[in-house]
Amino acid sequence: MDDIVKEFVVESHENLNQLDQDLVALEKAPGSPELMARIFRAIHTIKGVAGFLSFSKLEAVSHSGESLLAKLRDRKLSVNAEIISALLATSDVIRQMLNAVESAGNDGENDYGELVERLEALADAEHEFQAPAVETAPCETVPAPEPAVILGAIHATASGVEVRAEARAAPEAARAKASQVHPSHPDAKAKSAAEETESARGADADSEHEHPNTAGAIDANIRVNVSLLDRLMNLVGELVLARNQILQFSARTHDAGFLSTVQRLNLITTELQEGIMKTRMQPIGNVWSKFPRLVRDLAMLCGKQVRIEMEGEETELDKTLIEAIRDPLTHIVRNAIDHGIERPAERLAASKPAQGCLFLRAFHESGQVNIEISDDGGGINLERVRAKALERGLITHDQSAQMSDNEILNLIFSPGFSTAPKVTNVSGRGVGMDVVKTNIEKIGGTVDVQSQSGRGTTLKVRIPLTLAIIPALVVTCDGDRYAIPQVSLIELVRLEGEEVGKRIETIHGAPVYRLRGHLLPLVYLRQVLNLGGDWNPAADCQAAHIVVLQVGERQFGLVVDEVNDTEEIVVKPLGKQLKGIAAFAGATIMGDGKVALILDALGIAQLSGVLAESHEAARADDRHEGRAGDSRQRLLLFQAAGFERLAMPLSLVARLEEFSDAQIEHAAGRRVVQYRGRILPLVSLEKILGDAGTQRAPGAQSVQVVVIGQGERAIGIEVDHILDIVEERINAPRMSERPGLLGSAILGQRITDFLDVRAVIGEAGHNWLARDKSETVERARVLLVEHEAFSRELVRSYLEMAGHQVTEAPGR
Amino acid sequence: MQTAASSMPAAGTETVRQYTTFHVDNLFFGVDVLKVQEVLRYQGMTRVPLAPPVVRGLINLRGQIVTAIDMRRRLKLEPRDDPSALMNIVVRFGEEAVSLLVDEIGDVLEVEADRFERRPDNVDAEIRDLIQGIYKLNERLLLVLDIGKTIAPVAGEVRGARK
Numbered sequence: 015m016d017d018i019v020k021e022f023v024v025e026s027h028e029n030l031n032q033l034d035q036d037l038v039a040l041e042k043a044p045g046s047p048e049l050m051a052r053i054f055r056a057i058h059t060i061k062g063v064a065g066f067l068s069f070s071k072l073e074a075v076s077h078s079g080e081s082l083l084a085k086l087r088d089r090k091l092s093v094n095a096e097i098i099s100a101l102l103a104t105s106d107v108i109r110q111m112l113n114a115v116e117s118a119g120n121d122g123e124n125d126y127g128e129l130v131e132r133l134e135a136l137a138d139a140e141h142e143f144q145a146p147a148v149e150t151a152p153c154e155t156v157p158a159p160e161p162a163v164i165l166g167a168i169h170a171t172a173s174g175v176e177v178r179a180e181a182r183a184a185p186e187a188a189r190a191k192a193s194q195v196h197p198s199h200p201d202a203k204a205k206s207a208a209e210e211t212e213s214a215r216g217a218d219a220d221s222e223h224e225h226p227n228t229a230g231a232i233d234a235n236i237r238v239n240v241s242l243l244d245r246l247m248n249l250v251g252e253l254v255l256a257r258n259q260i261l262q263f264s265a266r267t268h269d270a271g272f273l274s275t276v277q278r279l280n281l282i283t284t285e286l287q288e289g290i291m292k293t294r295m296q297p298i299g300n301v302w303s304k305f306p307r308l309v310r311d312l313a314m315l316c317g318k319q320v321r322i323e324m325e326g327e328e329t330e331l332d333k334t335l336i337e338a339i340r341d342p343l344t345h346i347v348r349n350a351i352d353h354g355i356e357r358p359a360e361r362l363a364a365s366k367p368a369q370g371c372l373f374l375r376a377f378h379e380s381g382q383v384n385i386e387i388s389d390d391g392g393g394i395n396l397e398r399v400r401a402k403a404l405e406r407g408l409i410t411h412d413q414s415a416q417m418s419d420n421e422i423l424n425l426i427f428s429p430g431f432s433t434a435p436k437v438t439n440v441s442g443r444g445v446g447m448d449v450v451k452t453n454i455e456k457i458g459g460t461v462d463v464q465s466q467s468g469r470g471t472t473l474k475v476r477i478p479l480t481l482a483i484i485p486a487l488v489v490t491c492d493g494d495r496y497a498i499p500q501v502s503l504i505e506l507v508r509l510e511g512e513e514v515g516k517r518i519e520t521i522h523g524a525p526v527y528r529l530r531g532h533l534l535p536l537v538y539l540r541q542v543l544n545l546g547g548d549w550n551p552a553a554d555c556q557a558a559h560i561v562v563l564q565v566g567e568r569q570f571g572l573v574v575d576e577v578n579d580t581e582e583i584v585v586k587p588l589g590k591q592l593k594g595i596a597a598f599a600g601a602t603i604m605g606d607g608k609v610a611l612i613l614d615a616l617g618i619a620q621l622s623g624v625l626a627e628s629h630e631a632a633r634a635d636d637r638h639e640g641r642a643g644d645s646r647q648r649l650l651l652f653q654a655a656g657f658e659r660l661a662m663p664l665s666l667v668a669r670l671e672e673f674s675d676a677q678i679e680h681a682a683g684r685r686v687v688q689y690r691g692r693i694l695p696l697v698s699l700e701k702i703l704g705d706a707g708t709q710r711a712p713g714a715q716s717v718q719v720v721v722i723g724q725g726e727r728a729i730g731i732e733v734d735h736i737l738d739i740v741e742e743r744i745n746a747p748r749m750s751e752r753p754g755l756l757g758s759a760i761l762g763q764r765i766t767d768f769l770d771v772r773a774v775i776g777e778a779g780h781n782w783l784a785r786d787k788s789e790t791v792e793r794a795r796v797l798l799v800e801h802e803a804f805s806r807e808l809v810r811s812y813l814e815m816a817g818h819q820v821t822e823a824p825g826r
Numbered sequence: 827m828q829t830a831a832s833s834m835p836a837a838g839t840e841t842v843r844q845y846t847t848f849h850v851d852n853l854f855f856g857v858d859v860l861k862v863q864e865v866l867r868y869q870g871m872t873r874v875p876l877a878p879p880v881v882r883g884l885i886n887l888r889g890q891i892v893t894a895i896d897m898r899r900r901l902k903l904e905p906r907d908d909p910s911a912l913m914n915i916v917v918r919f920g921e922e923a924v925s926l927l928v929d930e931i932g933d934v935l936e937v938e939a940d941r942f943e944r945r946p947d948n949v950d951a952e953i954r955d956l957i958q959g960i961y962k963l964n965e966r967l968l969l970v971l972d973i974g975k976t977i978a979p980v981a982g983e984v985r986g987a988r989k
Contacts, residue, residue, distance in 0.1 A: 595877060
């Protein structure tokens with residue numbers, strides 16, 4: 015295909031997308047001269063180029079569309095639904111022909127005479143036009159023809175040529191047109207020439223006056239092939255890896271010149287990586303732009319009135335993600351109109367406006383893109399969902415009685431669930447919300463539904479910004495490294511020595527682990543991957559590392575040989591010989607240049623059958639947790655400074671780390687380590703709690719560190735031993751006079767001391783209430799009212815950690 | 827691969843073609859020199875569990891991840907005891923690059939089109955499929971490898987396939 019034709023196809027597709035939007039908008043604002051001009055220009059351009067490239071059918075169809083538009087513009091006709099539908103159909107037909115041009119090189123075999131007649135019939139319905147007073151008014155503001163007379167004249171001749179071309183191409187249509195047109199307009203030809211003139215003038219005026227910057231905008235943008243961007247992305251990923259290797263080397267030399275060069279390389283690489291990532295970013299409006307048309311068509315089909323509103327169209331995300339969310343979002347929008355928004359009569363009866371509203375909102379939050387799709391329809395009928403789920407056997411009667419409203423609501427995401435009483439043309443084609451959910455989860459996103467009876471439904475979709483570079487946990491299994499994307503990672507559990515045999519229990523051969531009282535099904539990575547045939551988990555495990563993974567709402571534990579570290583990895587696709595293996599999501603290149611496979615949590619769950627029927631169990635667990643959640647606390651238990659059992663709230667803990675003695679340095683007389691490019695001060699609890707006698711084991715080469723706080727505020731607390739993470743009720747708390755301790759309480763039948771985190775922060779010499787310069791979040795003053803001193807202290811430490819200023823009041 | 831090309835790679839337009847040659851066991855193969863990206867010594871590679879046995883592992887080729895296919899296994903021959911003597915021929919096929927692990931690399935040969943002949947029917951059907959045709963050289967036969975068929979996923983061999 016010629017470049018010029020290719021360009022025409024690409025450009026016309028873009029114009030048509032805009033055209034669809036504009037037509038739908040025009041229906042709502044029939045008087046808008048800008049919309050009219052833009053629509054006219056789009057069709058006119060397609061017609062002109064099609065004529066130039068001798069796509070005669072394409073030209074004929076767009077010409078009929080243009081003639082109809084000319085009457086609209088001249089207010090000989092008024093915009094109505096029928097006309098808009100015909101024009102949208104024209105846009106569809108043009109699209110079909112463009113596809114034919116793209117694939118076959120000509121504008122196709124189809125004869126669109128019917129559409130042409132429909133357009134012409136509509137254009138001729140002029141005598142039925144009765145202009146309402148409101149609509150005639152803006153007519154007068156249409157500026158009288160002025161400077162572009164010469165241009166108009168040139169154009170008039172051009173249009174004459176076009177008409178002849180059309181007559182050759184579709185003589186029948188032309189004749190039909192002539193016979194219809196002539197009686198009412200003896201001067202039809204002159205008139206059409208005049209219309210051309212005006213359209214040219216309109217277009218001209220438009221480009222000159224309305225968009226004075228158009229030329230600049232065109233100069234500032236170029237089209238780039240996506241595959242080139244992908245290639246650049248790959249090269250940058252490679253550069254990042256090479257940079258990492260050089261950084262490792264540079265640590266061993268002291269050549270100042272070399273080190274400063276490395277430093278500069280480091281900065282440039284980071285900036286380059288960010289820049290390239292940005293080139294792949296696209297506004298979500300690219301997906302949304304199709305929705306006004308979709309909403310209009312669906313609403314008409316369902317006999318409903320729906321208006322669409324958007325906010326945050328400019329929110330950007332990676333191109334591959336844009337493609338991936340297109341279908342799920344379309345499905346959600348279809349559902350909202352088909353099932354969500356009621357018919358006008360029902361809405362009026364419920365004292366709502368007859369026209370429903372579909373609201374799309376997108377925004378960035380904590381490194382993710384949030385997309386909300388809300389309707390103001392009838393909401394999801396919980397009783398119907400419940401009844402349907404029972405009927406389909408998705409839940410039992412007992413379960414249904416115990417489920418919260420939110421849990422019932424989330425049943426709509428179960429496979430094989432559809433509440434539509436009958437299969438309509440719009441929804442209920444067997445592609446349900448479960449597919450939407452699976453597709454969104456495939457790209458590392460989540461979807462949640464909220465609904466209020468009679469008020470409407472909101473679907474919230476959260477997806478990552480990019481898939482190209484992701485944080486991942488690197489684990490080892492049978493000597494090879496594997497990367498697990500951080501999005502599916504919940505927590506890590508390490509079992510040592512005899513604990514392995516004791517705490518991993520089996521049910522008819524299926525391994526499970528009691529994680530805070532709930533059974534977590536386990537999968538041995540070795541077994542899933544078919545490694546080491548005669549390997550026996552019970553006998554051969556010296557230590558077990560359980561990586562707790564989340565797939566949808568369910569969790570399972572993946573047992574690996576070793577947990578290495580977290581790293582930013584560049585995701586690369588696998589060759590086609592390996593694409594079919596569900597266990598892998600891709601591959602990546604590690605810092606040492608070796609290839610590591612990326613594990614797919616969902617695929618592993620499917621392969622091992624670990625989540626096959628534990629669905630209900632997981633729900634039961636959630637419910638259990640939900641009920642008890644209020645009085646329970648998640649706590650980190652550890653030993654330090656001779657204390658056998660210390661506790662601190664897990665929510666304050668950022669990470670658990672282990673540093674070798676060699677890593678520990680001194681700064682300003684304090685023990686510090688280099689941690690993620692910053693200096694992390696270490697706090698020894700012996701200083702705060704007073705030395706209770708025991709030192710850490712003399713042979714130990716490393717220290718366990720609990721990292722609290724983030725970034726500049728991070729502090730490492732040296733501890734002897736991490737015991738466990740528990741979720742327990744705090745029983746019989748007593749305050750303590752001892753500095754550094756909040757008090758003691760009974761936790762899981764054992765007396766446990768609670769660390770006073772504030773005292774630790776004080777020891778580290780941090781002023782937590784001082785504002786971080788980069789901080790944008792407003793820090794609040796909080797009045798804390800709680801009669802129980804122990805709880806008050808605990809809550810106070812939470813709040814202060816979050817940077818709030820706390821004033822206590824004992825209450826009562 | 828187009829079928830026309832598979833029977834007559836040099837259909838009249840050129841009379842001489844260049845092939846990169848290699849040995850697998852006692853077989854002598856050639857691939858179109860334009861399809862060969864590079865030739866490398868044995869590289870350390872990452873094995874892929876659950877993969878079909880012909881996939882020996884993944885190689886990092888300057889940031890590009892390349893699948894290595896063991897030609898001995900592909901041709902249903904006995905594997906070599908010492909894989910480190912194997913050579914990589916990295917071939918491009920469409921967008922993908924794949925490495926073929928072979929015993930030994932030969933010269934680049936120029937062969938005349940009139941020495942070309944169809945593959946004989948008595949060759950094992952599965953292997954015959956991988957051969958586009960044969961050049962009758964003076965001392966030996968040069969088998970022209972069909973890269974597309976060689977690197978295509980082998981049906982029914984993927985364990986743990988997606989459900």
